[in-house]
Structures are given as structure tokens and as C-alpha cells.
Amino acid sequence: MHVLIVYAHPERRSLNGALNDFMVQHLRRAGHVVEVSDLYAMGWKPALDGADRLDRDPQARFDPALDSRAAYQGGTQSADIALEQDKLRRADALILQFPLWWFSMPAILKGWVERVFANGFGYGVGEHSDQRWGDRYGEGNLAGKRAMLVVTAGGWESHYGPRGINGPIEDLLFPIQHGVLFYPGFEVMPPHVVYRTSRMDADKFAATTEALGRRLDTLWSAGPLPFRRQNGGDYAIPALTLREEIAPGERGYAVHLARGA
């Protein structure tokens, strides 16, 4: 298989750098092809702007969605964007690896999503009708591929638990796992989160890589998060609300997971 790891940490000699090295070696030893987009090392441009469309009239009003679509369809995207899209096309799995900064991904990785998931590629795909609202949330150009988050956090696991002060980790990651990855079609594996990173020693690092290695070994065989497909009948269109008879009376992120169905 072919794995793309998009990695966002400014220092290679960090825990994240060591985990990145481990993943690359572990996957290659298992016979997989691995590519790494080391965003800091690449000097990735984080901010989406008019320069992302090479043939744009500099006097024209810039529209993030429409200019992205024109550049994608016209082959006039900035070269760095097109290269990352090519990496995604040849990947069977995408791993986003990052430290949790302010309860989300680092800005440089957010900017990778904003620029690479262009209109026509990552969103704005498919037709709208009374049966479907575009190819998204389980359908789209990245359908058939798997994705997983590998995240480090300075806080304790209890701080991210069901009643932890930071909010449950699965809720903090929902906008990424559901909104960024499931949206363009990925099947999303449960995340791998390493907590309390300031207390890392040799024993904990060994245990951490052993656990991470097991996750990589089952990346193709384990079951993904059972997010509901938008156009599969569970949602009313165009309101895009979960039908009343499904998880009646419940609200929030959890209703978008088909549990024990």
C-alpha cells in the first residue's frame, strides 16, 4: 500500500519527529510505500490567497471558492498545491501527524487543508438534487482511501475525557475527522493520541511506538469510525438534519455515528 504522512512540527529533533521517523520505518519494513510531506521543512505556504491561482487577474475581486475552482479545473493552481493533490491521488491512506495546539491542528497544517482540498477536488464535487447534496460526507474524490490522525497532547488523558475540562478528545477531533477527512470521502480510522508528552522517557517512548505500530499494522484491516453517509438516506435533504426516527431526541456529534446498527 501507499501511505502519505502529512507532518506538522517545526523541529525534527522532537517527540513528533521521532514518531514520524518511527512510522516511516515501520511502514516501509512492512512493505508499504511511504511519502512524507514535512510541512515546516518544505516551507509550506499556510495562507490561502489569490496567488494560489496563477492566471488570476490581480485587479479582480478574489473569491476563495470560485478562484480555487477555476484554478483546479483550468490547471492553473500553484504548483505546490497540485503536487500535494498528486500525492493524495496515489495514496491509499493519509496520516495527519501533529501536536495539538490550542485544541486543533497547527496553522501550517490547517493551511495545507485549505489550499490542497481545492474546490472541485476536496469540496464542491457532485450534483445537488432532492436526493443528494453533492458528493461529500462519505463520497467524493478521496473515497476508497483511509485516513488517521496521530496526535500528541501536553495535557493528561483525563483532561480530555468525557468530563475533562478541555472537552472529550473525540469531540475536539470531530471537525477534523468528520469535517475535513470524511467530508471528501476518506474512511476515518480512530485517532492515535499520545498524552502528557512532557513526561516522555525511554520506557514510555517504547510503549508509545509499540502501540502506534499496532495501529499501523491494522490500518487496512480495522474498522473505521462509523460516520453516517450524507446521501445514504439518514439525512433529510436539503435541511441535512438527521431524520427524526434515527437516534430520536439526541443531538450533537454523536448522532452522526451509526452505533450498533
Next chain:
Amino acid sequence: MHVLIVYAHPERRSLNGALNDFMVQHLRRAGHVVEVSDLYAMGWKPALDGADRLDRDPQARFDPALDSRAAYQGGTQSADIALEQDKLRRADALILQFPLWWFSMPAILKGWVERVFANGFGYGVGEHSDQRWGDRYGEGNLAGKRAMLVVTAGGWESHYGPRGINGPIEDLLFPIQHGVLFYPGFEVMPPHVVYRTSRMDADKFAATTEALGRRLDTLWSAGPLPFRRQNGGDYAIPALTLREEIAPGERGYAVHLARGA
């Protein structure tokens, strides 16, 4: 009063640009002092990295938290960071204004948070003991100030409702409102969200600015979101889990709001 608006849209001739102009005029007419950090116009550097500490040994291992702390305490922060911190110090209220991109803030604004909320300023403040876990979540250097999000979204309001496919808007914004704003001490006002921005016409724009103006008029008098203070007795320390007798059996973001207390 003194208001800082941090604004993140790449095109002034956009709905967001028009709403930004409206807010500046409306607040100034009411007698307030307004500063705007127009991140795209400023060419704000989004990626936190070693260059943010001016006296860093370029051969040394870069530690995002420790180097940030050393630079903040030693007065060797990059000048753009220190300028934004000064703006925050003189502000009575902070407004973050942005289009919702991939269910969160644009990368350039995330990078403003990461770099400006330095260790010792936005986090890493106060002592840890068995009574308190630093000055955060309701305490900190930005306590006594108010904050509000002004957000535009392309989707429909129902898509962001309690059972909407994108997830409830209040949950999507929780990592920002609670994790970015309440964390360093801000009192957080309910957000102002404008939906379905592609269907904006003169009538809808007039209604939008009227509603937004009312929010600005009550920025000082309306009640903030009732987030629970970390060190106020509601949480067990150091587990930082909500005490069992509060909202017993409940989980998730909502437990961190004191409802009807």
C-alpha cells in the same frame, strides 16, 4: 471602550470585508476606539517557528513552548508578536472575525493565536498546586476583557443545528470560545454567525448588519457564556474532571457551561 478586531479574509471586497467596515464604523460612531488587525493585509506570518525568538541559537533544538516562554520573558519575541500583544493589552474587547473554513478559523488566524498567545502571556501563567492548575479557563492575563466571534458560513443554519450534518455550531466553536478565548481569561460572548453567505443581497445584508449592530451595542451589557472557572471548585485537581455531583452522568462540552445555576 477599546475594541480590537482581528480579521482574517483575503479580499476586502468581500462580505467579510463589508462586515468589517460596518463594525468599525458602528463602534466608532458609538464612541469606542477601534483597532483592526487585518491579517492578510498585514502579511501576517502564520507558522510558529524558531524565528519567533530573536535570540535563539539556530543550532539548538527548538521547543515551541520553552522558546516561546524565553522570548516572552526575555523581551526577544519577534516584533510582530509583541505588537499584537500590546494591542490586546490596551483592548477591552477582542472580536475575531472570519469565514468558517473547514469548520474552524482560517490558518492565518490560527497562526495569530499560536504566535501571539505566547507561553507566559496566553498560557503557562500562574502556579500549579492541589488547589489550582495555573491561571487559565477564566483566569489569566486577559481576564477582565470580553471576546466575541463574528463568523460567516456558506452552509444553511439547519446544517449547523442540533442534528445538522456539520455538527452544532456551538460545538464547532467550542474549541475556540472555550479553548482559545476563555482559556487565557476572556469572558466570551455568544457568537454572531451569518449563514448561507452565497445568498446575500441588499435586503439580507441590511438585516445582517442590523442584527450585528445590536450585538455590538450590547457587547458590554449582555451576559457572557457561563463557562465554569477551572479553579472555582467545580473541577477535581489535577484530573481536571468535572466533579461527580455536578451535572451527574452527563458528558461533553455542555457540562462546562453552568446552566440555570
